[in-house]
Amino acid sequence: MSDVPQVLLAHHLKALRLPTFLRDHDKLARQCAAEGIDHIGYLLRLAERELLDREGRMVERRIRQARFPAVKSLDSFDFDALPGLNKMMVLELARCAYIERRENVIALGNSGTGKTHVALGLGLAACQKGLPVGFTTASALVHELLEASSERRLLRLQKQLASYRLLIIDELGYVPLSTTGAELLFEVFSRRYERGSVIVTSNLPFDEWTGIFGSERLTGALLDRLTHHVHILEMNGDSYRLKSSQRQSQIQAALQPQ
Known part of the structure; x- marks a missing residue:
């Protein structure tokens, strides 16, 4: 007993x-x-x-629900490798006040400069604040939207996307969009306007986004919504991945027996 x-x-x-x-x-x-x-x-x-x-x-x-491709923090980002990036702005964004204000972040720069790493770091910071976050690439999201539309479950997917306080859309501009895909992606951005925050990374400057969406009218309307309340991170510079790979090759070469 x-x-x-x-x-x-x-x-x-x-x-x-x-x-x-x-x-x-x-x-x-x-x-x-x-x-x-x-x-x-x-x-x-x-x-x-x-x-x-x-x-x-x-x-x-x-973090699991966000479906990050990798968990990366801003602590591991090499700000010295990209001196043109406003470090203080990034660290301020990590406090997540912009999410409370329903503002957006757009990271622009050539490939390999760490845009995805910064987006993942900001996403992790939001998760640590207890905020629901979603991560996807632009091409994967458009594919998912098209599939949901054909299977008559688009409304359910749109509700899921709207439930995220922060939605991260990576690699916008790497793959051109079909007319239907561009319209569906525009609808995602439009539904989040002043309702939820978005982080977008792109390798293209704004004046080349018409090539992504195929319509000046659609692109103009999209940029009008995205940039109304926005923090822009300029991330042009030498490829961070390329420099890292070259440095690793040099180390390996130095370790080879003569």
Whole structure:
């Protein structure tokens, strides 16, 4: 019978979804007893652990739901390799106040300069704030929209996209869009106007976006919405990936026996 309270406590903690209470309550009780901490202090410590663990699980869930191709933080971005990038603006954006204001971010620059890394870093920062984030490439999103339209589930997909506080659309401009695809993508941007934030990365300057969407009218309307409340990151420079690859090759060559 002496085990009954323990069994019931474990059952109740599972039912209440308090896994950290269940895992730590006994060990922490002994620690608090040894330190002379009263029951209020014990419960406070236990509740703090539960809260921290719950926040950690929430962040992990947000990261999984965002479907990032890789988890990258701004801490690992080499700002020195791209001196033209406004580092202070990027770090300020990582505080996520722009998401609360429903503003957008557009990163423009040639291939390999770290636009995706910065977008992923800002997406991770938003997840750490507990905000729902979605990541996709422009071509993958258009393909998904076209498929959903043909299968009569477009409205459901549009609702899912609208549920993200931050939607990251990577590599806009790498693949030209069909007329229908361009119109569907425009609809995504239009629905988010002043309702949710977007991060867009592109290798093309704005004056070449007509080539992506195939229509001056559509491109003008899109840019009008995207740039109304926007932070623009200029990321032109030498290819970060190319320099990294060259540096690695030099290191390997230096390690080869003579």
